[in-house]
Structure formats: C-alpha cells, structure tokens
Amino acid sequence: LADIINCLHYCEFFIGLSSGLSWLAWACSKPVVMICGFLEKEYHFDEAYYVQNKNVCNCCWSKGKHFDSSNWMWCPENKNFECSKEISFEMVKNNIDNLMSDNNL
Numbered sequence: 001l002a003d004i005i006n007c008l009h010y011c012e013f014f015i016g017l018s019s020g021l022s023w024l025a026w027a028c029s030k031p032v033v034m035i036c037g038f039l040e041k042e043y044h045f046d047e048a049y050y051v052q053n054k055n056v057c058n059c060c061w062s063k064g065k066h067f068d069s070s071n072w073m074w075c076p077e078n079k080n081f082e083c084s085k086e087i088s089f090e091m092v093k094n095n096i097d098n099l100m101s102d103n104n105l
Helices: 002-009 020-027 089-102
Strands: 014-017 032-035 049-051
Touching: 002 020, 014 020, 020 032, 032 089, 049 089
Parallel strands: 014 032, 032 049
Antiparallel strands: none
16 A cells, blocks of 8 residues: 555556545545546545546446446446446546646646
C-alpha cells in the first residue's frame, strides 16, 4: 500500500475504474477520471471526472441487480457488459482534457 501511495504522490492525476484504487487516489488529493458503467455517479465522490455511456444499458448495480459472485462473467441485464464495453476512448479522453484544463495541467 505504501508503494502505491508513493506512486500516486508523484502523479498529476489518476485514471481508473470504480474501485478502491480510485478512492485511494482521491484520498491522496489527486484528480480522478473514473470509468464506470454499472454504478451511478452518486455512489462516488463528487470530484471525480465520471465516464459513463448513458446511451446503453447502465447502472445495474444501482438498480439492485447485483452480480453473481460465483460467475463474474454473468451480466445482470444479459447485455454482455455493454455498460463497460461501450465506453469509448474519446469519452475517456474528453474527461482527461476537462480535468487537465480545470487543474491547469
């Protein structure tokens, strides 16, 4: 954990998924681009540059459709995880550009 915190200390910002590592980067006062298809933005810290494609199936976890922990390849909506797969590079890049502009990077 100390090694990861040290790496975060020297980064300008963090790009990650909806996970503990994104929360750790935020706790280290780093701007975060968070990529997440299965959970609403309201479940995360407000400062995240949140990347989600609302034009496809999304937020199943927020709707109470939890994953089957015995089968991590099971999509609760039977949409082949389009909530994550349909997040494009351009969507992420736009959020990175906004973060860099907002933080004078």
